[in-house]
Amino acid sequence: MTRPMLADKVVLVTGAGGGIGRDFALALAREGAKVVVNDLGASVAGEGRDLSRAQGVVDEITAAGGSAIANGDSVADWDSAGRMVTQAVDTYGRIDAVINNAGILRDRFFFNMSLDEWRAVIDVHLNGAFNVSRAAAPHFKAQQSGAYVHMVSTSGLIGNLGQANYSAAKLGIAALSKSIAMDMAKFGVRSNCISPFAFSRMVGSIPTETPDQKERVERLQRMETAKIAPLAVYLVSDQAKQVSGQLFAVRANEIFLMSQIRPLRGMHTAEGWTPQTVADRVMPALKPSFYPLDRSQDVFDWDPV
Numbered sequence: 001m002t003r004p005m006l007a008d009k010v011v012l013v014t015g016a017g018g019g020i021g022r023d024f025a026l027a028l029a030r031e032g033a034k035v036v037v038n039d040l041g042a043s044v045a046g047e048g049r050d051l052s053r054a055q056g057v058v059d060e061i062t063a064a065g066g067s068a069i070a071n072g073d074s075v076a077d078w079d080s081a082g083r084m085v086t087q088a089v090d091t092y093g094r095i096d097a098v099i100n101n102a103g104i105l106r107d108r109f110f111f112n113m114s115l116d117e118w119r120a121v122i123d124v125h126l127n128g129a130f131n132v133s134r135a136a137a138p139h140f141k142a143q144q145s146g147a148y149v150h151m152v153s154t155s156g157l158i159g160n161l162g163q164a165n166y167s168a169a170k171l172g173i174a175a176l177s178k179s180i181a182m183d184m185a186k187f188g189v190r191s192n193c194i195s196p197f198a199f200s201r202m203v204g205s206i207p208t209e210t211p212d213q214k215e216r217v218e219r220l221q222r223m224e225t226a227k228i229a230p231l232a233v234y235l236v237s238d239q240a241k242q243v244s245g246q247l248f249a250v251r252a253n254e255i256f257l258m259s260q261i262r263p264l265r266g267m268h269t270a271e272g273w274t275p276q277t278v279a280d281r282v283m284p285a286l287k288p289s290f291y292p293l294d295r296s297q298d299v300f301d302w303d304p305v
């Protein structure tokens with residue numbers, strides 16, 4: 001029998017009580033990893049607590065002959081994020097990878113967004129990814145190995161309406177991942193992002209009032225959550241040891257490498273610019289290269305394969 005890809009590895013997956021995270025936990029366990037299944041058991045908006053969701057996934061893993069433990073702490077709090085990592089190390093003696101997957105939505109047009117809606121989403125996504133990653137960092141540094149995978153979104157990488165909090169958090173996570181990849185490369189630690197497209201309860205909240213919205217949701221339903229897992233499992237494995245600082249996207253059977261921001265066009269002048277010469281010379285030269293206000297679905301405008 002071939003050795004499973006993640007034999008002896010201990011992986012913490014946040015928000016793994018349902019959706020994409022549950023499929024990560026099941027796929028990791030199938031490849032031999034011991035899994036810490038974290039989930040607060042919150043609603044899509046981040047309200048309430050229910051440990052039975054994480055425990056349910058642990059039960060599925062153990063019934064299939066794997067090893068897993070449940071954790072019901074919140075990623076949004078520094079101390080409770082630390083407890084997840086402590087629980088992994090206390091139970092299994094080590095931690096090899098963190099998948100930052102926990103998430104909530106508080107969609108609202110920017111001009112109506114409350115401070116509470118802004119903070120709640122930044123706390124779970126951006127601060128949550130920092131809290132859990134930072135808690136694992138001393139262990140990764142000491143053992144000179146470790147892998148992070150963070151879930152981002154084309155809402156942040158490309159754009160979407162009514163998601164200023166979520167988009168800002170997700171693009172922030174992409175920068176956090178790049179920084180971790182750079183700061184921890186010398187310890188053999190890697191960090192990558194996945195931007196998933198999958199039909200979970202999170203996208204189940206998209207309204208279906210207009211024919212356009214209905215059509216979009218029907219298309220989304222064909223994108224199964226389990227299709228994201230193979231790339232995540234690969235990224236935490238030792239076979240991915242040359243892969244760090246990258247942004248991937250997964251949509252059903254398609255896997256993409258996403259571009260990263262680089263200068264597109266430049267103008268320079270020996271005498272320095274004035275506001276008027278910017279208007280007269282710079283903008284006409286740069287304007288043909290401007291990006292339209294594309295939403296994610298304007299860029300990914302073909303049916304998933």
Ligand code: NAI
Nearest residue numbers: 015019020040041042074075101102103153197198200202
């Ligand atoms: P989901 O709502 O099914 O799963 C998110 C899980 O996170 C839930 O089980 C929830 O209880 C848990 N959670 C929420 N707050 C938490 C906290 N403070 N601490 C610990 N756990 C918490 O959503 P889905 O779709 O599976 O999303 C997984 C990740 O993928 C999220 O980060 C999401 O933003 C991202 N994503 C999903 C997309 C999709 O198409 N489904 C698109 C782009 C990104």
